[in-house]
Amino acid sequence: MAIKLTNTHVGTIYSQTRLLSYKTLFSWYSGLLKPKPIKPPHKHIIQIGDPRLRAVSQPVPYDDIYTEKIQSLVKHLAGIFKKYNCIGLSAPQVGVQLRIFIMGLNEKSLQEYSPKERKLKEITLIKPMVIINPEVKILDFKKLVFSESCGSIKGFCADVPRYYSLELKGFNEIGEHINMNATGFTARIIQHEMDHLDGKLYTDSMDRKTLSCTCWEVVNDRNGKVELPYGPV
Numbered sequence: 204m205a206i207k208l209t210n211t212h213v214g215t216i217y218s219q220t221r222l223l224s225y226k227t228l229f230s231w232y233s234g235l236l237k238p239k240p241i242k243p244p245h246k247h248i249i250q251i252g253d254p255r256l257r258a259v260s261q262p263v264p265y266d267d268i269y270t271e272k273i274q275s276l277v278k279h280l281a282g283i284f285k286k287y288n289c290i291g292l293s294a295p296q297v298g299v300q301l302r303i304f305i306m307g308l309n310e311k312s313l314q315e316y317s318p319k320e321r322k323l324k325e326i327t328l329i330k331p332m333v334i335i336n337p338e339v340k341i342l343d344f345k346k347l348v349f350s351e352s353c354g355s356i357k358g359f360c361a362d363v364p365r366y367y368s369l370e371l372k373g374f375n376e377i378g379e380h381i382n383m384n385a386t387g388f389t390a391r392i393i394q395h396e397m398d399h400l401d402g403k404l405y406t407d408s409m410d411r412k413t414l415s416c417t418c419w420e421v422v423n424d425r426n427g428k429v430e431l432p433y434g435p436v
């Protein structure tokens with residue numbers, strides 16, 4: 204059946220077409236402006252609140268250690284570790300739920316602690332190492348309480364109790380067995396990173412009253428005009 208179009212009909216059709224066009228254009232432009240979801244591994248350290256920091260990470264099948272996927276992840280982690288001047292970094296902190304962490308403490312990091320602090324906390328140089336599928340056995344259940352911070356809880360620190368000594372087993376990035384004993388600060392780093400692999404953060408075991416902003420004095424000195432970088436500086 205033929206429909207005779209009046210001026211009103213034509214106007215309505217025109218308006219609807221124009222409305223549709225605006226909507227289409229708007230959604231097209233929005234798509235251009237909206238950042239695409241970035242897939243892990245991230246080039247930054249993810250922050251507390253991100254549900255991926257609360258997941259229990261999966262072990263790496265031994266035969267996968269040599270695969271491109273794991274080798275490139277280890278390389279990526281090592282890059283972030285260096286860029287952020289870390290002493291410990293786990294795969295979940297770049298958004299990957301695999302049981303891998305890196306630790307190391309170089310001369311530059313060591314100098315950031317006073318001789319008194321080094322002695323008290325037993326802070327020593329640690330050769331950089333990758334640990335895949337780490338397992339820990341506590342050797343000395345005595346707990347030491349010292350201040351701790353985390354790249355995933357940027358700008359804060361708190362006192363955290365950690366066992367004094369432990370045995371660490373696992374594999375390095377070329378599949379060789381790692382078996383070492385650690386005490387003091389090194390044992391602390393290992394326990395901190397093990398917690399990350401189990402979806403735990405130091406805020407779960409800290410002395411809550413000691414939670415502090417690491418730059419609260421600077422905030423006062425600069426009348427509050429302080430911004431924290433969430434990328435490398």
Ligand SMILES: [Zn+2]
Pocket residue numbers: 352353354355395399
């Ligand atoms: Zn951490």
